[in-house]
Amino acid sequence: MDSPLQSLPLFTVGPAPIMASVVVTWAIMAVLVLGAAMLTRRLSQVPSKAQAVAELLVATVDSQIRNVTGAAPAPYRALIGTLFLFILIANWSSLIPGVTPPTATMETPAALAAIVFLSIIFFGIRGGGLGGFLRGFARPNPVMIPLNMLESITRSFSMFVRLFGNVMSGVFVIAIVGSLAALLVPIPLMVLDLLTGAVQAYIFAVLSMVFITSAVEKGRPQPKKES
């Protein structure tokens, strides 16, 4: 059995090795984009079942964003919603025989955490300006600047490690159990893996929203305390 911590290239494009996780990601992207395009091609005021499910998903994402930020969900909807959908589908792709979820390799969660890290910076600067964003590191006082800067890195790193660890461990356990008793025994673990995958997708999306909101709030001018 190959180690789940190892990624072997399927093929190379010039100097770049193309890993299986990248190919699976492309497949997930194709499924999501084609499905979305087919679904939204026939939108109507009286929704079909598929459209109702899609609208329920959008409304749920909007509600979560509104509850966390207290602001309009439109600027964050595409990023947060896509992160949730991609991680969910990627985690659940482990049900397909022979497919290793992209999130079970270190590169994909690291890429997702890097995107969240950059998004925090982007939305922080957009919300309070560059000065406001940088001043946010000096709150509650300038002594906290190093710790705040370290925290901005570590919290994204923790998201990466949490997602990778949970998904990888699930795949690893199923692989071990499957190698010992391949028939029917791994099924409860696979069901548990479905739950874990959904929970991890939700946690990653919500934490991303929380960190972005925190950066936006810190970048805004703070009201003066009354003495």
Place this chain on the structure above:
Amino acid sequence: MTFDPWTLGFQAVNVLVLVWLLHRFFWKPVAGMIAARQVAAATLLDKAEAARTEAEAASAEVTATRAGLAAERDATLATARKDAAAARDTLLAEARADAEALHDTAKAARVRAAETLKANAMEAAQGLAITIAGQLVARLDNVATDAAFLGWLVEGLAALPEAERAVLAGAPLEVVSAAAQDGAAQNRIVKAVGAELGGAANLTFRTDTALIAGHELHSPHFSLRNSWQADLARIAAALHEDAVRDAA
């Protein structure tokens, strides 16, 4: 454990591309449809609210109209009751007046009938009295009766004023007697009248059995009634006056 930077880069780009594609093909259209449906629902709610407001206004108008109709009906009923009461009072007053008029008419007719009956009775009694008096006179002594009536005639002339007696003296007078007077009787009458008037009397004689008994003296401007017929007429007139006085 391996960590491939190329794969990190590919996956980062893949996720960013996926964010853009899903924003383009999923999140934006679906969110737009939700917003459009919310706008349509809000429009429908506004229209429904406007329709409800309009319906409430129409209902209030109908209620007001119904209240106006009720008030108008009450006013009409009150007017009708008032008119009916006035008509009833008028009819009652007219009926009462008609009844009183009929009562008065009946009373007057009854009085007239009683008077007529009384007059007829008086006439009958007078006729009966004349008949009785005539039959009684037929059994009396004519000479003595004539003498008595002649004496009453002279007393009547004596009761006249002097001036009137002076006018009658010498004027032509007619003596009407109940029975024919022979020469001696006429001489007694001429002597007695002439003695009372103070000279010779210019008398003519006529007989009228309707007088029953007695002598009367008449001229164109003078009449001295002295007979049972005249007495009965005076009695009947007195009785009639008493009856009229009693009726009043």
